[in-house]
């Protein structure tokens with residue numbers, strides 16, 4: 001939906017990892033630090049937008065002017081994303097959402113078993129947060145930008161995710177090296193976005209996450225229909 005007259009553009013961004021509880025003291029998660037998503041929130045706020053950042057557990061200060069909502073699990077992140085996305089003009093899913101959670105988190109600490117060397121956990125699929133936002137009815141749907149964390153054939157898998165999840169734009173980063181992607185201060189990416197007659201793409205070489213975030217925000221804003 002377009003912004004109201006004289007009102008700032010509403011932008012919702014997810015960042016960081018999710019934490020999927022196994023029992024009261026343990027969880028499944030990943031190495032996302034939140035740096036890329038927080039840099040996007042800072043860049044969007046600096047460009048004048050009204051930014052809400054839905055963040056998994058990270059150790060980062062909230063960027064100036066940004067409203068932050070802390071969540072833990074994918075289910076909590078999904079609920080906040082669903083609640084906020086229908087009034088946003090732009091939604092960016094930068095969080096590393098766990099694809100699976102434990103079928104049921106144990107109420108008490110899982111005990112080490114003396115009679116077996118293995119422990120089997122049953123995992124069930126989490127909702128695909130960004131695909132849910134992209135599937136909203138047209139009059140409630142923001143422009144949707146996703147990320148793709150790949151370790152090979154980055155552009156190929158990004159193109160596939162752009163179309164399968166129904167996104168308008170995707171930022172595909174190669175997370176196979178330690179200097180880029182998860183946890184690092186720098187990143188490199190392919191940007192792919194839909195055009196009236198197909199897909200355009202642009203490669204962004206290694207640079208600070210702050211610099212890359214500015215490029216991503218400017219590209220995303222240029223795709224808004226107003």
Ligand code: PMT
Pocket residue numbers: 016031032033034035036037074093094095096097098099126127128129130131145146147148149150161173175181182183184
């Ligand atoms: O946080 P940093 O340390 O700075 O690292 C940044 C990053 C590498 C985590 C970031 O740049 C990045 O790539 N984020 C997406 C990570 C990811 O989960 O990628 P994916 O290819 O598994 O997911 C594709 C897209 O679907 C993403 O937009 C993701 O937010 C979304 N998704 C995935 C699963 C799920 N259940 N729901 C989702 O919305």
